[in-house]
Amino acid sequence: MDLIIILQAGVATGTVLLFATIGEIFSERSGVMNLGVEGMMLLGAMSAFSVAVSTGNPWLGLLVAMLAAGLLSQIHAFITITLQADQVVSGLALTFLGTGISLVLGEGLSKAGAISLLPNFSIPLLTKIPLIGPIFFTDQSIMVYVGYLFVPLTWYFINRTRPGMHLRAVGEHPAAADSLGISVYGTRYFYVFVGGALAGLAGAVISLAVSPGWFSELTTAGQGWIAVGLVIFAQWDPVRAMFGSYAFGALRRLILDIQGPAMILGFNNPFYYNPYWGFFLQMLPYAFTIFVLVIGSREAVRKRLGAPAALGQPYIRGERGL
Amino acid sequence: MTANNTLPSGQTRIDTLEMSGITKRFPGVLANDSVDFDVKAGEVHALLGENGAGKSTLMKVLYGMYHPDEGQILLNGQPITLNSPTDAINLGIGMIHQHFMLVETLTVSENVALGLPSTRGPLTDLKRVSERILELADFYGLKIDPDAYVWQLSVGQQQRVEIIKALYRGAALLILDEPTAVLTPQEVDELFVIMRQMTEDGHGLIFISHKLHEVIEICQRVTVLRDGRMIGTRSIAATTKSDLASWMVGREVSMTRDLVPMKPGEPRLVFEEIACNSDRGTPALRGLNLEVHSGEILGLAGVSGNGQRELAEVATGLRPATRGRIILEGREITHLSPGVITDLMLSYIPEERMRDGMIRDFTVAENLILREFQKMPYSKNGFLRLKTIDSHSEGLVHAFRVKTPSIETPVKSLSGGNIQKVVLARELSRKPRAIIAAQPTRGLDIGATEYVHAQLLEQRAAGTAILLISEDLDEILAMSDRIAVIFEGQIMGIVKRGEATPEQLGLLMAGVKEESEIA
Numbered sequence: 001m002d003l004i005i006i007l008q009a010g011v012a013t014g015t016v017l018l019f020a021t022i023g024e025i026f027s028e029r030s031g032v033m034n035l036g037v038e039g040m041m042l043l044g045a046m047s048a049f050s051v052a053v054s055t056g057n058p059w060l061g062l063l064v065a066m067l068a069a070g071l072l073s074q075i076h077a078f079i080t081i082t083l084q085a086d087q088v089v090s091g092l093a094l095t096f097l098g099t100g101i102s103l104v105l106g107e108g109l110s111k112a113g114a115i116s117l118l119p120n121f122s123i124p125l126l127t128k129i130p131l132i133g134p135i136f137f138t139d140q141s142i143m144v145y146v147g148y149l150f151v152p153l154t155w156y157f158i159n160r161t162r163p164g165m166h167l168r169a170v171g172e173h174p175a176a177a178d179s180l181g182i183s184v185y186g187t188r189y190f191y192v193f194v195g196g197a198l199a200g201l202a203g204a205v206i207s208l209a210v211s212p213g214w215f216s217e218l219t220t221a222g223q224g225w226i227a228v229g230l231v232i233f234a235q236w237d238p239v240r241a242m243f244g245s246y247a248f249g250a251l252r253r254l255i256l257d258i259q260g261p262a263m264i265l266g267f268n269n270p271f272y273y274n275p276y277w278g279f280f281l282q283m284l285p286y287a288f289t290i291f292v293l294v295i296g297s298r299e300a301v302r303k304r305l306g307a308p309a310a311l312g313q314p315y316i317r318g319e320r321g322l
Numbered sequence: 323m324t325a326n327n328t329l330p331s332g333q334t335r336i337d338t339l340e341m342s343g344i345t346k347r348f349p350g351v352l353a354n355d356s357v358d359f360d361v362k363a364g365e366v367h368a369l370l371g372e373n374g375a376g377k378s379t380l381m382k383v384l385y386g387m388y389h390p391d392e393g394q395i396l397l398n399g400q401p402i403t404l405n406s407p408t409d410a411i412n413l414g415i416g417m418i419h420q421h422f423m424l425v426e427t428l429t430v431s432e433n434v435a436l437g438l439p440s441t442r443g444p445l446t447d448l449k450r451v452s453e454r455i456l457e458l459a460d461f462y463g464l465k466i467d468p469d470a471y472v473w474q475l476s477v478g479q480q481q482r483v484e485i486i487k488a489l490y491r492g493a494a495l496l497i498l499d500e501p502t503a504v505l506t507p508q509e510v511d512e513l514f515v516i517m518r519q520m521t522e523d524g525h526g527l528i529f530i531s532h533k534l535h536e537v538i539e540i541c542q543r544v545t546v547l548r549d550g551r552m553i554g555t556r557s558i559a560a561t562t563k564s565d566l567a568s569w570m571v572g573r574e575v576s577m578t579r580d581l582v583p584m585k586p587g588e589p590r591l592v593f594e595e596i597a598c599n600s601d602r603g604t605p606a607l608r609g610l611n612l613e614v615h616s617g618e619i620l621g622l623a624g625v626s627g628n629g630q631r632e633l634a635e636v637a638t639g640l641r642p643a644t645r646g647r648i649i650l651e652g653r654e655i656t657h658l659s660p661g662v663i664t665d666l667m668l669s670y671i672p673e674e675r676m677r678d679g680m681i682r683d684f685t686v687a688e689n690l691i692l693r694e695f696q697k698m699p700y701s702k703n704g705f706l707r708l709k710t711i712d713s714h715s716e717g718l719v720h721a722f723r724v725k726t727p728s729i730e731t732p733v734k735s736l737s738g739g740n741i742q743k744v745v746l747a748r749e750l751s752r753k754p755r756a757i758i759a760a761q762p763t764r765g766l767d768i769g770a771t772e773y774v775h776a777q778l779l780e781q782r783a784a785g786t787a788i789l790l791i792s793e794d795l796d797e798i799l800a801m802s803d804r805i806a807v808i809f810e811g812q813i814m815g816i817v818k819r820g821e822a823t824p825e826q827l828g829l830l831m832a833g834v835k836e837e838s839e840i841a
Contacts, residue, residue: 162440169425169436176423180437181408300601309426317387 006253007135012210014249015147016202020227021234021241022154023198027073028231029158030191031171031310034076035091037199038224039098040069044203045219046102046109049212053112058208062118065204066197072098073196077189084314095224099217109214118142118209141209143201147242154238167191171308174315184315199224222286229289232296235305248285255281327524330461333492335524336414337363337398339384344393346379353379356393357552359545361495361526366517368529368537368558370570371547372767373738377530380547381497384528385417386410416493418484420500426473431455433472434487451490458489462519477625478509485516495526502536504626504793507828514540532768533796534563546570571769579775579800581819582783586803587616590787591637591668591756596646597811598636606632608811609646614756614787619778621802622791625831629811630791631673634760637789638670639663651755664693669754671745673761673791675738679745682734686726687715689733690748722747723773739770746777756787763797775801795824809833 020037027034034040044065052061072094079090119142126137136148158164166187169177174184206219213219226248234241258264259271259278271277295301302311327335340360346353354376361367371377382388384395386404394401397413404410407417424433431452440447452468459466464482472480481501488496498517502510517527517540529541537544538558546553546569553569567575591614600606606629614620624630635641637648639660648656655663672678680689691700691711699710715729724743726736733741742762749757759778763771778801782788792798798805805822807814807830814830 160446161444162435162446163444165428165432165436165446168428172427173423173425175421176425176433177436179407179417179419179423181406181411182437300603304602 004131004134006257007250008138008140010250010253011136011246012141012144012249013252014246015141015144016205016210016223017227017230017245017248018147018151018202018242019143019198019205020202020224021230021245022150022238023195023202024227024231025154025234025236025238025241026167026191026198027195028311029167029171029236029308030188031174031308031313031315032077032080032188032192032195033087033091033312034073034094034192034195035088035228036073036076036094036098036224037195037227038220038222039095039102040072040196040199041098041203041206041220041224041227042102042217043072043098044069044200045207046106046203046214047200048204049112049115049207049214050106050109052115052117052208053109056116058116058118061208062201062204065200067200069098069200069203070193070197072101073192073199074189076196077192080314081185081188081192084316087312103216106214106216110216112214115212117212118205120209141205143205143209151238151242158238168308171310174310175317178315178317188315199227202227222289226285226289229292229296232292232302232305232307236307251285255284329494329525330523331458331489331492333414333494335363336361336494336526338396339398339415339495339526340396341380341384342393342396344380344383344390344395346376346383346388346390352550354383354390355550357547357550359552359555361528363494363524363526364521365543366521366527366529366541368531368541368544369547370531370534370537370544370566372570372769373765374549374767375547375570376550377547378499379550381417381499381528381530384410385415385497411491411493414492414494415497416488416491416495417497418481418488418499418501420503422480422484424472424480424483427471429469429471430466430475430483430486431468433483434468434490438491454490455486458486462489462516462523464516476509477504478506478512481505481509481513482516493525495528496520497528497530499530500532501529502531502533506625506831507795507824508832510536534566535796537566538563548572567768571767575768575772579779581619581779581801581803584617584782584803586618587785587787589613590616590651591789592647592649593633593637594647594649596633596636596648597644598632598641599644600632606811607636607643610808610812612789612806612813614789616755616787617782617785618803619782619788619790619801621798621805622789622808623795623798623805623827623831624793624808626793628808630760630793630808632811633808634670634673634758634791637663637758638668667752667755669749669752669757671742671749671757671759671762673764675741675745676734680733680741683732685730685732686719686724686736686744687711687729689744690715690718690729693748693752718747718751721751722777739766739773742766742770742774746774750777750781753784754781754786756789757781758789758791760791761793762790763792763794771797795827798827799824807831 020041024034024037047068048061048065051064052058076090076094079085080087120139122139123137127133158167166182169182170184170187178184203220207214230241230244234244262269262272271281329335338360342358344354344357357380359380369377379388383390386407386409402413431448434455435446435448435451441450455466455468464486466482466486501513505513521527531537541558543555543557545555593610593612595609595611596607597605597609598607622630632641636643639658643656647654650666650668655666676682694700700707712729719726719729722743724747725740733744763774766774778788790801799822803819804816805827806816807827809831814835
């Protein structure tokens, strides 16, 4: 068990969480909580793999994955923004819908043969940095590198640009944004789409790069839910989301790999000899997610963590408070 | 007034704005019935009317939020069409909303820049915006720090940001929707200085307020609306406060409240060193001491957010106290549940009557028994006794003159004043020993306010201890035997009725402690 290899793989797995988490941050910053991340991710993973199998072009797969998941997210947008229904209920339904569509359309995909994947490469020079080099810059998927650039860009976009400022205004005080001529509905539809597209991208990164193939609902295996939890953990900040994503990615790999060897540091490995211990370990990230979601569902706690003030509330023009 | 037709902000002046024959219908309601209204450059024109008289509808028409069914708007004699607030802003019409339209987590300059094109395309040009803000602030004598976050600012400062925001967008005509409702007397004076400066420079201002003495102080003309119709326009010079009040309501209204002298009874509701936290976990009350005697109304004045809401919630058991004791008639109630405190006959008129005082979708009858539905005579063996409930409700609706189609009507379809009457009927009819009344007349018109006050005075005469929490100083001054001022979770001072002046209270509300006689 080589720690470097685990961390290297952890960064790759973390990249999946990173895109999904930042997508959800965009959506929630505009005021719309979308619990359908798992469903959108699975749809993305399936459509990416399917297109890559039939066309041989993984990039086309990536694009279709983003479009498909983005379109799926618009159902949620319509239900919660236009029809002003409860965001939690609609988001849960979206997960069922996305999962269902993916399983039906993905039928038989698991038997598909080898396909061309998104390329892996190392960054010259950077790969020579001790510790950092092998973990972050050696033989990683191109999407991992995109992830590195994506985080500062996202931060800059949200905090330093005009559309980013409008996004924050819509999530914090939609009536104020509306009174200044910013379209609240338009902004929310757009960022729910962005959230969906990034969830789809995350799914595509799984099926075309990190753990290639189609394994039905095990392809995503609940990572969409972890992303939803990470948004709260990251306090709606992309930089914190990055740390959270890589930490959870590494943890996932560690939990998988720690069950392999019979001995660790000269001791008998309890996780090797008793599979039930292994199940317990595998449960931990999900237990953590449930914990964060339960804690974060209290309005007072959310406020203290700095959640967008209008998160979860439909906007109705001209209505004061309740 | 400047000689040419340019304002100091560089914007063209709006010499006249006329709204003529404005009619706006909503399903089942005629909100504006052929209303005429006009503003000239250099004047403050007051718009008066009770709730539901159609003031805000008329202003929303002017700000492009509603499209009128009939009538036209003339700007400098030219007809204009307003399809959205953006159209209004582009024509130089600005609005200061009663509830500030500011994003607290953004800075002053970010709030001003929101929605405006930037010289740097997709990037923000906050530096340039800040410079322009300082320029405008200089013209109008407004002190403002463009880099401060809005949540750091006081209410008065936030209002200045709203004014700057409108001026920055080139407003030549400004609608001020109840701008003084949340200000201390000193802040009101500062606002009036700014308003006078603006009219001198050639801006036209529309001033909406329920406070008649302010209308008389700052305005030149006044237009009164009643039930969607225009009653008339007069010059302020020719009118008095009581004229305006009766003109507005359509009958004689008493502007003063007669407090029959009462012998103060025993201390009935006592707070000892009470502390508690706000929703954000920061200290809201910091060792507050207060005694409310039987047969007395103790007015609690203060700027919003200084612990008033938390005090009411701690007393009623809705919020845990971290320290101190609360005693009702000699019995400690500090850590009792809201239900038990209710049974000890503490009544509560909550600030957010729709959220905390009512269940929106329940009927009037159901809301009237919310406190005691699980007890005799309203229920027996776990079943509601509908006949008893109905006759009880009919009685209360009649006694408290609640205007409702029936007792089976959901409360959410009643007007604000009638909803408050339902709350009063429930809270006062049970003969409480003490009452906490939080902002009991906020958002109510003169007629309804008069009624609520009369009910509270009746309770006072019956020997109930009343804690009246209000941000409306006029109400506090008119209704209280003693006035306590709260600032940052502590009592700054207590002043007796008759010895209190608005100026003195204003200083206390701003946290300035002076050598005042502590009663």
